[in-house]
Amino acid sequence: MPFIAAGDPDLPTTAKLLKELAASGADLIEVGFPYSDPIADGPVIQASYTRALAKHVKLKEIFATITSVSREIQAPLVGMVSYAIIFRHGIDAFVQEAKAAGFAGLIVPDLPGDEASGFATLMARHQMDLIQLVAPTTPPDRAAKILKHATGFVYCIAVAGTTGVRKELAPQLAEMLKSLRTQTTLPLAVGFGISAPDQINHLKGKADGVIVGSAIVKLLENLASDSSKTDATLHDIGSFSKTLADAAHH
Amino acid sequence: MSVALPDTPFSGHATSQVPDAEGRFGEFGRRFVPETLMHALEELTVEYAKAKADPSFQKQLDGLLHTFVGRPNPLYFAERLTNACGGAQIYFKREDLNHTGAHKINNTIGQTLLTLRMGKKRVIAETGAGQHGVATATACARFGLPCVVYMGEEDIRRQKLNVFIMRTMGAEVRPVTSGSRTLRDAINEAMRDWMASVEDTHYILGSVVGPHPFPMIVRDFQSVIGKEARSQCLATTGRLPDEVIACVGGGSNSAGMFYPFVDDASVEITGVEAGGRGPKAGDHASTLTFGNKGILHGTYSYVLQDEDGQTADVHSISAGLDYPGVGPEHAYWKDTGRVRYVNIGDKRALETMQYVARTEGILPALETSHAIAYALERAKQRKPSDIIVVCLSGRGDKDVNEVARLTGQEL
Secondary structure (H helix, E strand, O other), rough: EEEEEEOOOHHHHHHHHHHHHHOOOOOOOEEEEEOEEEEEEEOOHHHHHHHHHHOOOHHHHHHHHHHHHHHHOOOEEEEEEOOOHHHHHHHHHHHHHHHHHHEEEEEEOOOOHHOHHHHHHHHHHHEEEEEEEEEOOOOOOHHHHHHOOOOOOOOEOOOOOOOOOOOOOOHHHHHHHHHHHHHHOOEEEEEEOOHHHHHHHHHEEEEEOEEHHHHHHHHHHHOOHHHHHHHHHHHHHHHHHHHHHHHOOO | OOOOOOOOOOOOOOOOOOOOOOOEEEEEOOOOHHHHHHHHHHHHHHHHHHOOOOHHHHHHHHHHHHHHHHHOOOOEHHHHHHHHOOOOOEEEHHHHHHHEOOHHHHHHHHHHHHHOOOOOEEEEEEOOOOOHHHHHHHHEEEEEEEEEEEHHHHHHHHHHHHHHHHHHOEEEEEOOOOOOOHHHHHHHHHHEEEHHHHHHEEOOOOOOOOOOHHHHHHHHOOOOHHHHHHHHHHHOOOOOEEEEEEEEEOOOHHHHHHHHHHOOOOOOEEEEEEOOOOOOOOOOOOHHHOEEEEEEEEEEEEEEEEEOOOOOOOOOOOHHHOEEOOOHHHHHHHHEEEEHEEEHHHHHHHHHHHHHHHHOOOEOOOOHHHHHHHHHHHHHOOOOEEEEEEEEEEEEHHHHHHHHHHHOOOO
């Protein structure tokens, strides 16, 4: 399950990239909505958001781009978006527009389970999944409460900290996955810090999916200044995504 | 927005009995943070409630505020300013006389004691102008706790004196190079550090912003300002003031000043925001005057942002008011009408700083000068028997480089 930020380096490239990722075998694609103050994200994704915002990417244009590609893509698209953006746009309007654009669900990293009940109801009414996150710091009784609102899959945060490439995953990750498995029938997807096929192999049998963000987004870094490499970079990202997908499906 | 948030907008009178258990000030406040931080915030809420109810904690805090900070500081009658205005009597609550020169230390001493109580071994903090950073570094030095202060690269350049003081106190000042490279990004960076270090680290947030329980904790520790001012005013004048005034950036000195007066219906309360260069977006930091309801740094309050929810750039002559959000309790006070919020621009703040120095022999911080500028204007509209109390939140030493630069003088 790859992640990219919408509008980095620009929305036409985002559209091409989504098709490339879908063709590479991704089971689901996360689309990040650039935000000025993304506290859950590490430096790579924040830099990607900053690049997109520097070009004044607008919400309306992101929805238009997704609308233009979502029908051609088999893999479900899930938006990763700050509640600051949703709230400012108007909660009803945001969910309706996201649904109309072709998003299957949303991940709202700064809307913890405690605050999510009203929003979860609204999402359910529009038949969209609201993906809930569980962290290594989440105690089991809290996890149980969070799972009550969960639909789609459960996003298991692999490390305490922000998104970003890491060599080691939290030692308690295996325990956390085991415990969650007994509490929900939803698929468990692991994200934050995952960047390589061997990490995916390591999670075999423990998790049902992995989310790779920073390692993919990093490949886009040089495109902001040099668009001549767009095709080559898209190809590289496609191949990398295929390696990850193969490791996951093997 | 039919399902805007689970709550309907709050209406009715403001009370001091806030926030509720979920951190709500009316409809504002609460927690909009990544799940990774939720457990730490719950733990902090529980530990703080225990500390608050523990007489030995309060005794230790009061002792330090007395012997280390220098409290109680005086309520001072600004006689020459009063005479010059020819209206209401103007009193200053002298937070500038605290150790480290501002109100910020009231909170950092309290939160450092909380850190020790929770058994955490390391402290992080954010700072804009550097006052909170200095106050945190000072409290940590006092207790031998390692301290990392996140500070925007741009602010480090502008506030060399405070950076030097923090380092002398043994703190590590970590430059923040992301985004706008100012206070807002320093908070983002401190929160990110905390997400990865939450097991052994406490984050000493410097204002009444951020997720619950921070707005409550910082307000409580700062309330010593208003409590003292209230009883000092009663003791020296025999009655409560007619109006209480303080400047509002994130809103910590003002929250501490206002809170003990919230239930005194006869006391008018006014918060003064930074008007900057004018009302155009990007030229000011008047969040309550020009902002919209929104979410920033884990809390629901008023925010300066564009129509897509992206946080706006802000400007003020004073780095301490230069923040695009504001504490949720201020949003609650605004919407209930309990506190009136006005703004004063760069030019008047600068003129007021110089005028107060010459007239009263006190050099106020540029932040504070916003509040005093409004108080002088207000005093002229009031009768001589009226009493105005202004929170003199900090001294102006830290601003001399900037003021010299702006007025074309050499230091």
